[in-house]
Amino acid sequence: MSVPSANLAHFKIPAVTNEPMKAYGPNSVERAGLQAALKQLRSHAPLDIPCIVNGKEVRTGIIEKQLMPHEHKTVLCNYHNADHTLVAKAIDGALAAKLDWENTPFNDRAAIFLKAADLASTKYRFTIMAATMLGQGKNAWQAEIDSAAEMIDFWRFGVKFAEELYGVQPPQNSAATWNRTEYRPLEGFVFAVSPFNFTAIGGNLAGAPVLMGNVCVWKPAPAATYASYVVYEIMREAGLPAGVIQFIPGPAPEVVAQVLKHPEFAALHFTGSTHVFRKLWKDIGNNIEHYKSYPRIVGETGGKNFHMVHKTGNVTSVVHNTIRSAFEYQGQKCSACSRCYFPDNLWPEIKAGLVKAHARIKVGGVEDFHNFAGPVINQFSFDKIKGYIEWAKGDAESEIIAGGTYDDSVGYYIQPTIIVTTNPKSRTMTEEIFGPVVTIYVYKAEEYEKTLHLVSDSSAYALTGALFSQDRYATVLGANILRNAAGNFYINDKCTGAVVGQQPFGGGRASGTNDKAGSAAILSRFVSPRSIKETFVDLEDFVYPSNLV
Template sequence: MIGDQEHRTHLIQHQVMPHKHSHKLAKFYYATSELVQKAIETALQARVSWERVPLKDKFDMWLKAADLMAGKYRQDLNATTMLGQSKTIIQAEIDSAAELIDFLRFNALYAKEGTKWQPRSPEPNVTVNKLRLRGLEGFVAAISPFNFTAIGGNLAYTPAMMGNVVLWKPSDTAILSNFTIYKIMREAGVPGGVVSFIPSDGPVFGDTVTKSPHLAAINFTGSVPTFQRLWAQVGENLPNMRNFPRLVGECGGKNYHLVHPSADVTSVVNGTIRSAFEYCGQKCSACSRAYFPESLWPEIKEKLLSVQKELKVGDVREPDSFMSAVIDAKAFKRITGYIEHAKASSKTSIIAGGKYDDRSWLTAATEALKDSAGNFYINDKSTGSVVAQQPFGGARLSGTNDKAGGLQYALRWTSPQAIKQTMVPLTDIKYPYMV
């Protein structure tokens, strides 16, 4: 979808159910590089009129969309996420309904509050100072992942809310749920030229947008290598660009659980299993490493094995399924590779925690590990960030840590301009002390 026009190409693709490969859920078309370029031109034309729409009116559109998602289209979002991305009932509700709605409502609220601030004008009769929040000059390329429907909506539409025009490349394995978002936002009043929906081959899309002199920003969630490649491509093309593009990235983490000897074993086991197994570990915040103290390992091991046997892997339409299939063959190959590596390795060991006082250990660990993660949870699992409660963002090579769901995220997509208006003429070239 480019502007108000639907395009079909010879590059036909299908989204299948991850838990039933024979079921083709959606048919879609890859955009050619020429169509991506057409989308850039359409966006630049739409930017002129979109910037003229008052922020208040944009906020109202986003709140209307949130209401549509909370009511009329709630189960459409849940169903397309369950079947297309193989999420269980509760995981789909948490993601495609609750979190997506929260993104829209809280981002509008935070943007409204954030735009109230103005610089001081100590002598308003002489000088009036103002701050105008403009959209970025050019277009934003939003590249979203499969694992959260809400992330797709946030990556594409938060920049748009702040006056930007967006080219949205959704994941091939989340096409149907993401297109549902696109249609809802159109119904809420967002013009077609503001956000173009462009399924496409990753390198084709990346090469085209990073070569454009009008690229204003990339809003990305995905793998570290992909983000590194995009960053390098932007760097190579920087001499031809009108701006320094803004790069915002959330990448796959290697999250850890660090367990102290004083920990409650049941909580440790339940938290670790839920963090590691929720949505088959296909979450930005999923636990992929756990460090257990040697003194607790026998009890932890026993409980881990006991709980694991109770968990059902099955079709997401069966209410008692704890998790279902991984997203696609590429993920399956990667994960089974880890398993085979573990089988072949002779270097397996248990790493014990440090020896600290129980009244000071958490404080010491929090301080010592402050640079290790963008989000840091104490006495809790590493998944389950809630919009407006735990703004989410990965640090180090896990991302640029821009805290989606927090106050500063919407403002990240503005280009502040300081305005000074002098109210009296300058009648003398000399400074006052020279008189």
């Protein structure tokens, strides 16, 4: 039974700004702290990670291993998969927790997420970063911007955006009436399916609906199980009640099929592959008659993201932004640059710059802070990316000008690879690779407008893109033609690195529903507004004034 509580008539949340980034430079306090956390985590591996259902740890004995991708003979954790019975118990438990949670005043829900953000910023910062580095193959900088800064920003700005959403109320009231809007949580439960590549995404996929009063069943990616578990533990320590989020690692086909057949399924919050998202959408459609309401479907999927350069582009900026965007975190970002269009007047200088910069990239284990790039996530990914590289080696229209080697003897290492093609619609220019491979097409500088249309029309995806130009008219033309080619569009900057509260993230076409994570827009997808009109003066007669004689 829901317990009555006092409600504040009005309150303002603390001022919210982006989490300050730590640099982890040589001899810094933060580097020492992170290195100690890495050492401690390694000494405790392999950890034993349970499911969490109704606030209790459940060990099913159905064990899977999460390996360290930079050292794949080492097991980071053994985690327990949920079985059919436990999934059913998790759904029932979430629904049982629903009434108390949705009746919890917003200020109390907000306090939990603000506390979680502060815990992640302080007590758990190095712990969650170490989990992300050893488990998902990120270097210190990439772990900092993901599992620390971005996750903290998601939770803090989520509270700010929720406050703003609740504040959107009818602007007019007729005489003797009061109109207001209630932002109800959805009927039923939300199913969150999170990816391996961003720890912060897991915290947001489960956290955003829960902040709005929903309950959530969360299935993390196998390759991010331990970091996701730490995220859950942070939220639990911050005061999240038992059952509000059910943490159930498990085999995707079985868990998803069971969840999507449940009549109380209310929403899908998903980040992952386009193929899987389309399959889930079809499955939801096939079950539509069984649901209490029409489920909300929110998804961010793949990308074939571009850098387009005008003949006036700054070569130094183009080179370094392309290296970063294509190869940071081994190209395993949904937003990573994987196709480039460079004008022939700048190509010799850009090529020389790319090859020179590429030679400075250090690839290796995540515990060596000198390394810019690390491993790809697993054997499947390694084999897939290797296949594209081998294809390019045998393609008459493609030339590898840097990289092109790989080695999985110790970790899943693929050297950052730069391909130049004469075919703008080759496989590596059109298919999502999700690895450290970028393909370049050199166009005639006088065919700028024609090439803009090529960029826009040659991909099924529309997630991120960048335009480099020092000519304002050329920039305006490019921005207009590329309007639907990317949900996040960057001018003279790389196509990665969206910051919560600054660049809400998401794309259209095959890249997803573009509901913009890191904004109030995505929170609106997890509420069902109710319009309330209250009249203060009773109606004395039904007759209209126009009926009078």
